[in-house]
Amino acid sequence: MTVQELLTVSQAKLRECGISDPVRDARLLLADCLELRTQNLNLLDDSCISEIKISKFWRMINERCKRKPVAKILGYRSFWGRDFEINENVLDPRGDTETLIELILDCNFDNMLELGTGSGAIAITVLAERPEVTCVATDISQYALNTARTNSKRHGVESRLKLLYSNWFDKISGSFDIIVSNPPYISSKEYAQLSAEVVKYDPKISLTLGGDGLEAYREILSQAIEKLSKNGHIFLEIGYTQANAVGHLFREAGFQQIKVHKDLGSRDRVISAKAS
Numbered sequence: 373m374t375v376q377e378l379l380t381v382s383q384a385k386l387r388e389c390g391i392s393d394p395v396r397d398a399r400l401l402l403a404d405c406l407e408l409r410t411q412n413l414n415l416l417d418d419s420c421i422s423e424i425k426i427s428k429f430w431r432m433i434n435e436r437c438k439r440k441p442v443a444k445i446l447g448y449r450s451f452w453g454r455d456f457e458i459n460e461n462v463l464d465p466r467g468d469t470e471t472l473i474e475l476i477l478d479c480n481f482d483n484m485l486e487l488g489t490g491s492g493a494i495a496i497t498v499l500a501e502r503p504e505v506t507c508v509a510t511d512i513s514q515y516a517l518n519t520a521r522t523n524s525k526r527h528g529v530e531s532r533l534k535l536l537y538s539n540w541f542d543k544i545s546g547s548f549d550i551i552v553s554n555p556p557y558i559s560s561k562e563y564a565q566l567s568a569e570v571v572k573y574d575p576k577i578s579l580t581l582g583g584d585g586l587e588a589y590r591e592i593l594s595q596a597i598e599k600l601s602k603n604g605h606i607f608l609e610i611g612y613t614q615a616n617a618v619g620h621l622f623r624e625a626g627f628q629q630i631k632v633h634k635d636l637g638s639r640d641r642v643i644s645a646k647a648s
């Protein structure tokens with residue numbers, strides 16, 4: 373079977389399964405299988421593919437038909453230009469979260485605390501971009517911390533990253549110039565409406581703590597001020613409808629210079645503030 377034939381039949385299969393972008397997904401999966409860039413697939417239109425690669429590709433197509441996201445099938449996601457291993461134990465890092473990176477890299481700081489690191493995409497990106505910085509990153513999932521450790525080695529920052537199993541601030545001592553978190557912020561009502569791709573393949577604890585979706589902000593903001601160093605900044609990712617509610621929690625906790633920042637789609641995405 374040639375590349376072109378395989379693409380045609382697999383795209384038809386994905387279409388039948390109700391996958392919204394069968395052309396893109398089949399090309400991404402086949403390119404990975406053949407260890408090529410997607411744009412180079414066209415150069416091989418008439419080339420034959422080995423039986424082993426064809427079987428591997430069909431296994432991927434079948435997984436996609438079961439709504440497994442392409443990045444989870446491939447086992448990696450590109451974030452701020454670097455590839456991060458991802459799996460069933462961690463949230464697939466979202467492009468919108470790069471807003472946090474942009475804001476943090478605008479600051480001068482020596483150390484950072486990330487709460488709820490998942491794959492480690494935020495902490496490891498900041499460390500890779502800032503070779504003089506150190507970071508403590510926590511999670512309530514030991515499996516997620518293992519993935520973050522693998523990613524920290526892949527990007528050569530493991531000596532500057534302390535990974536800690538902790539319920540928010542429970543195991544945290546000392547103070548930090550930057551505190552950052554992209555906490556679980558989906559309400560139980562919104563969770564019930566998420567796509568099968570998200571519900572089945574991102575861990576529930578990475579998406580929602582139930583209720584109104586604000587519980588993590590209440591927990592974090594009730595203790596964050598005392599963990600920030602003088603002139604320190606806190607950056608929290610928010611759902612695009614949560615700016616008013618989370619802004620109110622920042623004010624109640626006594627923060628100053630509270631600002632809402634938009635993502636590339638012009639939606640409210642991050643709130644930042646200072647302790648004094």
Ligand SMILES: C[S@@+](CC[C@H](N)C(=O)[O-])C[C@H]1O[C@@H](n2cnc3c(N)ncnc32)[C@H](O)[C@@H]1O
Pocket residue numbers: 462463464465466469487488489490491492493494510511512513516538539540554555556557577578579
């Ligand atoms: C939205 S995910 C963010 C993952 C990663 N930082 C990112 O942006 O892709 C939230 C993370 O918070 C972690 N988490 C949930 N509850 C927590 C808690 N009580 N203490 C620490 N981490 C928690 C989850 O395990 C998950 O990894």
